[in-house]
Amino acid sequence: MKASNMKFSVVIGLILGIAINVIPSIAHAQESMDKLWGDRVVKLRAENAERGQLFDEGNYAMFVHWGLYSLLGNEVDGKTYYGIGEWIMNPRMAGIPVEKYKQLAGQFNPTNFDAKAIARIAKDAGMKYIVITAKHHDGFAMYHSKACDFNIVDATPWKKDPMKELATACREAGLGFGFYYSHNQDWTFPGGNGGPNTDDQGNPATFDDYFEKKCVPQVNEITTEYGPIELVWFDTPGNMPKEYVQQLVDLVHKNQPRALVSGRAGHGLGDYQTLGDMEIPHENIEGMWESVDTTNDSWAYAWYDEYWKSPKEILERLIACVGRGGTYMLNIGPKGDGSVPQRAVQTLTDAGEWIHRYPQVIYNTDASPWHHTLPWGDVTRKDNTLFLCVFDWPSSGKLYLPNLNTKIQSAKLLIGQDAIPVTTNVERNWVVIDLPPQAPEKLASVIQVTLGSEPIVDPVWALDPNMETEVLAEFAEVEQVKKTRKRWMEKFGEWKAVVHAHGFEKGGNASLEIDVHEPGEYNVSLTYAGTGRLVWKVEIEGGEKIQNQQNSSHNYQTFPIGWVNFPKAGRYTVSAKCIDGDIPSASLKAIHFEPME
Structure with missing residues (x-):
């Protein structure tokens, strides 16, 4: 046998030897991955x-x-x-x-x-x-x-x-x-x-x-x-x-x-x-x-x-x-x-x-225990495992998961079939996940969080310390205000829909319970429709009140109202009301809170 052929045979033998030892573990890993991924639906x-x-x-x-x-x-x-x-x-x-x-x-x-x-x-x-x-x-x-x-x-x-x-x-x-x-x-x-x-x-x-x-x-x-x-x-x-x-x-x-x-x-x-x-x-x-x-x-x-x-x-x-x-x-x-x-x-x-x-x-997943989207993305669930789908990667390197009352066993940042462990800390029922500065995925990155038992979550709307939080009027409690579903067409058959707060009467308001993790200044904007210039008032129960006049639109544009201060962490009731202008035309879709650095 020539030396070159012998060398080739030795290399092949080494590769085969490694493969014989590695294949069972790969097969076992793939079997575990398939089970995790809900193989009966995937395949x-x-x-x-x-x-x-x-x-x-x-x-x-x-x-x-x-x-x-x-x-x-x-x-x-x-x-x-x-x-x-x-x-x-x-x-x-x-x-x-x-x-x-x-x-x-x-x-x-x-x-x-x-x-x-x-x-x-x-x-x-x-x-x-x-x-x-x-x-x-x-x-x-x-x-x-x-x-x-x-x-x-x-x-x-x-x-x-x-x-x-x-x-x-x-x-x-x-x-x-x-x-x-x-x-x-x-x-x-x-x-x-x-x-x-x-x-x-x-x-x-x-x-x-x-x-x-x-x-x-x-x-x-x-x-x-x-x-x-x-x-x-x-x-x-x-x-x-x-x-x-x-x-x-x-x-x-x-x-x-x-x-x-x-x-x-x-x-x-x-x-x-x-x-x-x-x-x-x-x-x-x-x-x-x-x-x-x-x-x-x-x-x-x-x-x-x-x-x-x-x-x-x-x-x-x-x-x-x-x-x-x-x-x-x-x-x-x-x-x-x-x-x-x-x-x-x-x-x-x-x-x-x-x-x-x-x-x-x-595939084969259930609804989010938060019952709604979160500012950075959304969540699906399989038994005691949560999949956090992050569409807006936090520049601070910290992802906030509000009001999760179940102990976390592990958290991993998934990159295809690879996984990198990430650190989690609990601050007043908020889980803070430490992340790398760059998102691993262009479209959406996934963090897998494994819990010790069934997830217990308070789905109250919470203000994210990193990014703007939009809270829909659909989730508001209304008093002397109507809350109904409205549908219209932009072009024939191109349906748009909104659950809006409207029909504001004197003293009427749409109020929301808000959980604030980091106190401080937040810029408040409203998404609304109406006729002409409307005056809106936003107030924190027992705290600041702001009001401003802005023009209206027929198709729900967002207009700034002003800054408010939440002096400490905790729960607040925030209300919005239309107080002047063509009040019967006022239609509120959402309130936005953007943390000011």
Whole structure:
């Protein structure tokens, strides 16, 4: 044997010897890590999931709005309509006549549709199932329906059933699959809500005609011809009678015993609660629920809409939903040719890379014991382990965890699969964690805190000594003031919402209990809407009072009021009231406290 070959053999032998000794420990470490991360969800294939498991423990899903409307992309006869694209036919958008709209099917040839690519995007994003529009309000079936020839196979030159392809792609990828179905509205079928009131022969058509001839047969089709599905996502029940909804729910459960029915079915007959469009809750919600959101502003493709959520924003909204105890379903809108906008793919993939590094934060976790976000980020929980997701890294090197009344066993700063122990100190029920000066992650850094027992937390709002604390009026106690939920559209279908304090009467106020860890000066600002210049007063019970006049806005801008001093650590009641100007127009969204150095 040559010397060089002998040297090579010795090196290989050493490597193999090391590997033999190291592999068992690596395998044991990986096994422990998988157990920690909730391996049954991370690696779970849809066909092995229990009923509702992907929803309840997977916590993250893909919504897909794709249909005939995608071909238009919100442009009709050279005019752009701003708003959600799937409503383009409706009189509140372009008002396209039924026959003219149906003619679009002859131009629909989505040759760039790639079911495997969409499944791969969802999987790379960290999502656990896909729900796609089988039929939206326009009545066009995106699958081969025998109940109506206005469908993608019979009415288009493409002649393919994309739902068959996507169902197969999801099964191959181990993802769950489900359908959106608009069960009440149908703008092109006689008798459907919003549709023609006569049939092709001019005979009167009723909702029963639509329900019996199209709705029930199509729900039967999508629940029998595409293999196992995770859920059926009904939408906009309107004034649909309860017995009709019950019939559809029973049909889904009969054909797909493992499937869930969305909360939008109506009459409280869904298997879980669905929040309003684009609604991210601010306080923990009990039970099974979901939030549905979009990667930009429109659900369906709109040619002009390039306002994409950044990877950080996606993670903030996802973790906020998981931290409040729910599931997040995030939508993409493929183009008319079937392709997915590249910027949507990129932002989902970038967020997904983070999720694949920290799956323990998202999957099979429970709500935060603080019940709301914290100034630096949010918290998810698995048994006695807390995952602190830090979006705003403290420049002081100290992270404050208020009013945790359970003993900490250990705390680690996670860097992928590595972990660095960090020091914790307790100061008046506040845990102070010492951190390095630089955040290890660009999007969000994770600190794993292991407790000795179940977390016991006082969720009172606490002022962070490092950074601004925003306290929503939603959490305020009101006296001679109303506190209600308000929703409005910026563009058509682009919903905004706020729980606001309004209707201020003489002597009325919105008050909050605040925990102050570090006494001193804090700059106070208010986020509010109203008409003209308003005078607001902010006061600490038994302490300072400040008031100031600022202009108003219709969409909740933030205006400074002044400085206040908290003379010592402890609990304070802080109140806000509108005292002059167009008081009936005053609408308070939040109070902000920024520590002044």
